[in-house]
Amino acid sequence: MTTPYEPGGFSRREMIGSAALVGGWMALGADPTLAAAYQASDSGPYSLPPLPYDYADLEPHIDAQTMKLHHDIHHAGYVRKANAALATLQRIRETGGNDIKKVRAVSDALSFNASGHVLHAIFWQNMKKDGGGEPSSGTDIAGMIRRDFGSFHAFAGHFQAAAAQVQGSGWGILAYEPLAKRLIVLQSEKHNNLSVWGVVPLLVIDVWEHAYYLRYQNRRNDYIKAFMRVVNWDHVEKRLQAARQNA
Numbered sequence: 287m288t289t290p291y292e293p294g295g296f297s298r299r300e301m302i303g304s305a306a307l308v309g310g311w312m313a314l315g316a317d318p319t320l321a322a323a324y325q326a327s328d329s330g331p332y333s334l335p336p337l338p339y340d341y342a343d344l345e346p347h348i349d350a351q352t353m354k355l356h357h358d359i360h361h362a363g364y365v366r367k368a369n370a371a372l373a374t375l376q377r378i379r380e381t382g383g384n385d386i387k388k389v390r391a392v393s394d395a396l397s398f399n400a401s402g403h404v405l406h407a408i409f410w411q412n413m414k415k416d417g418g419g420e421p422s423s424g425t426d427i428a429g430m431i432r433r434d435f436g437s438f439h440a441f442a443g444h445f446q447a448a449a450a451q452v453q454g455s456g457w458g459i460l461a462y463e464p465l466a467k468r469l470i471v472l473q474s475e476k477h478n479n480l481s482v483w484g485v486v487p488l489l490v491i492d493v494w495e496h497a498y499y500l501r502y503q504n505r506r507n508d509y510i511k512a513f514m515r516v517v518n519w520d521h522v523e524k525r526l527q528a529a530r531q532n533a
């Protein structure tokens with residue numbers, strides 16, 4: 287398989303290891319802030335990256351208890367299960383026999399959990415204390431948002447509506463699509479449905495209930511507005527630069 291997105295700094299083995307995933311290494315790009323998420327741990331190629339701030343730093347917009355449970359329990363579970371799926375597939379290849387019939391189910395688990403890991407790793411970095419507002423004028427992300435959506439206001443309305451209208455659990459995603467070289471807004475159901483192959487997520491909002499129910503209960507729109515007040519646009523700009531360099 288040839289791909290126009292081959293990033294630098296990866297061994298062939300590492301690339302093959304994660305190229306099986308939807309968006310795995312492509313989503314990483316060359317963004318150094320995500321490196322900790324892709325360090326091998328004892329149980330496989332993925333690790334839970336530390337939060338880049340304290341649990342309470344996003345208060346009052348995102349509460350500390352939600353951050354702790356979300357990162358330490360939910361995200362950790364995706365990491366563990368993604369590593370486990372890869373290990374199970376390796377065992378199936380080695381032992382063969384009747385276990386080969388489990389490939390469909392384990393592939394499903396790999397896609398779900400590894401995609402969950404990728405998106406959460408980006409999500410934590412996408413937020414910061416005293417974030418929000420609009421990207422600084424003069425940045426590429428500000429210019430491309432204007433070019434591809436008309437205005438920041440139009441983008442924000444589209445992005446928030448996409449997040450609000452996710453059916454069930456999922457994500458709103460601002461992504462760079464490297465073939466058309468433009469920004470697109472996507473929804474994802476669960477972690478891995480409704481994507482476009484090859485896109486690089488730049489800004490992602492988790493709209494699973496575990497991301498907001500403790501503070502906002504069923505008021506998803508209030509949580510989405512709160513998220514917009516903690517967006518780390520400097521990080522989104524860094525991800526865009528990395529995605530364009532590696533496209």
Ligand code: MN3
Nearest residue numbers: 360492494497
């Ligand atoms: Mn989540």
